[in-house]
Amino acid sequence: MPPRRATRAQIARDAREAQDEHVQPAVPQVDQEAMRQMVQDAARQAAQEAVQQVAQEAARQAAQEAARVAAQEVARQLAAAQQGPQVHVQQGPQIQVQQAPPVQAQQDHQIPDQQVPLPQVPLQHVPAQQFAQGVQDLPPPPPRPQVRQAYDETFYRLTRHMRDMDMEHFSGTIDPIAAHDWKLALKRKLEIIECPPELSLRLTMQYLRGDALVWWEGIRLDHDGLERLTFEDFIREFDRKYFPEEAMDKQKSDFDHISQGEMSVREYERKFNQLRRFAGGGITEKDLIRRFLKGMRVDIRNRCRVVTYQRLGDLVEKAAEQEEGLAEEKKLTRAAQIKSGKAPESRGEQETTRDHRDVLVATAVIVGSV
Structure with a gap:
């Protein structure tokens, strides 16, 4: 090659090299898929950490509640033990704390490129001494009364x-x-x-x-x-x-029409008191005396009417005395008739004689009182 042409080629080559030194290197192309995967991994890890923090806080609160319940149960057992050995205290319920499983993000879930700030759960740490002091300050539960045993x-x-x-x-x-x-x-x-x-x-x-x-x-x-x-x-x-009501009505009717008949005064009094329970309220002592006199036999009633009574018991005692006196008179009269040879009077004649004698006695009492 001639010297001039070689020089010209060398100059052109030097010029190209100098131009290449001033040109900026090419920026490599960014892999968008790799960037998206990195963002998904970071978000998944942050979500798992947040869930673990929430689970730890729940477990800590459950542990504190279990410790408080246990302390109350111990205090109640101590109080029950001081009352006597016969008190049986049932064991309180046990609290089981289960840790929440970690949340797994789905692989096909598309998270946008923009990062979303996750909520921060504050953790409150209670000192051990303060927690123990709070448990001791709890009042002891009242003793459980033994209701069924006393009943x-x-x-x-x-x-x-x-x-x-x-x-x-x-x-x-x-x-x-x-x-x-x-x-x-x-x-x-x-x-x-x-x-x-x-x-x-x-x-x-x-x-x-x-x-x-x-x-x-x-x-x-x-x-x-x-x-x-x-x-x-x-x-x-x-x-x-x-x-029933029919029996009640019958007893009331029997009380209204009660009579001595062949009963003695004591028997008549017993029946009178049995029936007076069904007469209801509002009956005075005066009404009872009037009813009792009305039902007595004529011979006894005539002898008892000459006196005014304030209590039913006084009338009963007087009637019993008159009944005994009439029985004695009857025996004496019959014995005298047998001794004289006369036939005993019939029942009707005896009652007529007795009624006449009662009238004479009542008249004598009235005249004497005047």
């Missing part, structure tokens, strides 16, 4: 009292007076032993036998699922069964 003890004690009082069993009857007398005896003895209302029915059921027990079991079946039966319910159903 049974009272019931058995009342059962012994009723047995000692010779309370009769009831097997049912068609006599309304007998049923009424048993009911009154039951109520009176329950009142004497001071039986509380909630135990009266339970105690009464122990004295039902035979047909009466079958009847009451039927009442209980009819009320199954309804309100709990009480002693007042038993009395109401008992009266409806064994002492």
Whole structure:
């Protein structure tokens, strides 16, 4: 090659090299897919860390609650132990804390390129000494009352009292007076032993036998699922069964038309007192005296009317004395008739003579008082 051409080629080559030194190097192309994957990994890791922090906080709070419950249970056991060895304290419920499983992000979930700030859960750390002091400051729970034990003890004690009082069993009857007398005896003895209302029915059921027990079991079946039966319910159903309104009306009518008849004064008084229970209230002592006099036999009534009475008991005692006197007079009269050889007077003649003598006695008493 000629020297001039070689020089020109060298100059051109040097010029190209100098131009290449001033040209900026090419920027490599960014991999968008790799960048998106990096962002997804970072977001997934941040989400897992946040979930773990929330689970740890929940576990810590559950542990604190379990420690507080355990401390209360220990305090209650100590208080129960101080009261006596017979108190049994049931173990409190145990709290189990389960750690929440980590959240796994789905691979196909597309997270945008823009980063979203995750919520920050603040963690509060309680010092051990402060937590122990707070547990100790909790007030001890009140002792658990032994309600069932005291209830049974009272019931058995009342059962012994009723047995000692010779309370009769009831097997049912068609006599309304007998049923009424048993009911009154039951109520009176329950009142004497001071039986509380909630135990009266339970105690009464122990004295039902035979047909009466079958009847009451039927009442209980009819009320199954309804309100709990009480002693007042038993009395109401008992009266409806064994002492209905018809029996009450009959006893009132018998009391209004009571008469002594062939009964003695004491027997008449006993029947009078039995029937007066069904007459209701509002009857004064004066009314009772008038009714008793009205029902007495004529011979005794005429002798008792000459005196004014303030109490029924005074009239009964006076009538009993007059009855004994009439019996003695009757014996003497019969003995005198037999001794004289005369035939004894008939009953009608005796009553006529007795009535005439009673009139004379009453007249003499009135004249003497004047």
